[in-house]
Amino acid sequence: MPKNFYKILVASLIVFLVVLSVFLYFYKIKQNSLEVDFLDVGQGDSELIQTPFGQNILVDGGPDKKVMSRLAENLSWWDRKIDLMILTHPHDDHVTGLVDVVKRYDVKKIIYTGVAHTGPNYLAWLKVVRDKKIPVIIIDHPQTIKLGDDCEIEIMFPDENLVGKTPENLNNTSIAMKLVYGKTKFFLAGDIEKDIEHKLSMENIDLSADVFKADHHGSDTSNTEELLRKINPKIVVIEVGKNNQFGHPSGRPLKTFERIGARVYRTDLDGTVRIASDGAKVSAVSANN
Numbered sequence: 001m002p003k004n005f006y007k008i009l010v011a012s013l014i015v016f017l018v019v020l021s022v023f024l025y026f027y028k029i030k031q032n033s034l035e036v037d038f039l040d041v042g043q044g045d046s047e048l049i050q051t052p053f054g055q056n057i058l059v060d061g062g063p064d065k066k067v068m069s070r071l072a073e074n075l076s077w078w079d080r081k082i083d084l085m086i087l088t089h090p091h092d093d094h095v096t097g098l099v100d101v102v103k104r105y106d107v108k109k110i111i112y113t114g115v116a117h118t119g120p121n122y123l124a125w126l127k128v129v130r131d132k133k134i135p136v137i138i139i140d141h142p143q144t145i146k147l148g149d150d151c152e153i154e155i156m157f158p159d160e161n162l163v164g165k166t167p168e169n170l171n172n173t174s175i176a177m178k179l180v181y182g183k184t185k186f187f188l189a190g191d192i193e194k195d196i197e198h199k200l201s202m203e204n205i206d207l208s209a210d211v212f213k214a215d216h217h218g219s220d221t222s223n224t225e226e227l228l229r230k231i232n233p234k235i236v237v238i239e240v241g242k243n244n245q246f247g248h249p250s251g252r253p254l255k256t257f258e259r260i261g262a263r264v265y266r267t268d269l270d271g272t273v274r275i276a277s278d279g280a281k282v283s284a285v286s287a288n289n
Contacts, residue, residue: 034151034181034277038213039070040267043241043248044093047188047213048074049179053148055083059188061097068100070272080105084145087112088174088190090122102128111145114138114163115173138163139175150279154178156205157189157196171216172196178209182279185209187231191216197227207231210282211275212262214238218249225256235263235275235284242268 032052039046041062048071049057056075061067082105087095090112099121101107110129129136140161145153157176167173174190187209189196193216200207201224212233215222217240236257240248249266257264263284265273270286277283 032278034179034184034279036179036186036211036275036277037070037074038237038239038265038267038273038275039067039074040272041066041070041097041239043217043244043246044097045088045190045213045217045239046070046094046097047239050074051147051151052181053151055147056081057084057086057147057153058082058098058101059086060088060094060190061099061101063093063096065097065100067097068104071101071105074272074274082107084108085110086175086177087125088188089113089170090115090117090119090125091170091191092119092121094190095119095125096121099125099128102132102134107132107134110134110136111139111175112136113140113158113173113175114161115170116164116166117170151181152179154180156200156203157192169193171221176200178207181277184211184277184279184282186211186213186275187233188213189215191219191222193219193221194224197222197224201226201230209233210277211235211237211284214249214253214257216248217244217246218253218266219246220250220252223253223256225259228256228260228262232260233262235265235282237273237275238264238266238268240266240268244268 034052035050037048044062045060046062046067047059085107143155155177162173171191171193174192176189179186207230209231212231218238238249265286273286275282275284
C-alpha cells in the first residue's frame, strides 16, 4: 500500500472521531434540555416540543403545509417520528397542517377532544388518522401525562366529555395545558377565550409559568389581565401571521403584556421562536436573531 493511502486513512479517521465527538457533545447537551419551538406557520398555531428524553411532540399544525418545512428546519433529516400529536381544537388554522404531518411522519399517538366539527380539513385529518390506525386519547378531564423524570404535561381543560358535541364556540373547547420540566413551565392553551380564562383563574390550581403562548393569537377576546397575573410569565410568544385580516394581536393584550413586564416575541416579526429549558431557567432565541 502506498504511504499516501495510510496518511489519508489516518486523516479520515481523525476527522471522523472529531465529528463524532462534537456530535456526542451536543447530543448530550440536548438530552439534558427541553426545547419548545413556536413555529412560524403564518396565521395559525403550531408548537414543536423536543424533550430531554428524545420525544417529539407536536401541538397543532397551522393553516397549511408550511408546518412541513418548519419541521424539516427543526428536526434532524433522519428523525421522522412524532411521539405525540396534540390537536387543541379543530379550527383550520390549527388542524390543516396536521393532515400532511400524519401522512408523512410516523405519528405514534394522538390527543384531542373528540368535539364534532364539519370543517373539511378536520374531517380529512380524522380520516387519515383512522386509515393509519393511530391510537388516540380523548381528553375529557384534567390529567397528567408523564414524559420522564421531572417532565410532564398537565392538562387543565376541558373538564367534560365533548365527543360528538357541537359547541357554539369551538375556541372554548381548546385543550389548555402546562408543560413542566424541572422548575420551568410553559402555558399552552390554544384559542381559549375570556370565559375559560376566568374559569381557570377561579380554580384552585397553579397557573404560574415562565412562558405563555398568547391565547387566540393575541386576540382581544382572550389574554385577560386576570389570567396573566395568575400566570406571571417572563416570556410571551404570540403566534400570528403578517398583516392578517383579524387584526391580531390586539392593542389591549399588548399593553397587558407590557404591564406585567413580560418579554414579547411574535412569529410575524421574529420568525420561529425557540425557547430552551435546562430545568432551572428558560432562554429564548428567535429565528431572526
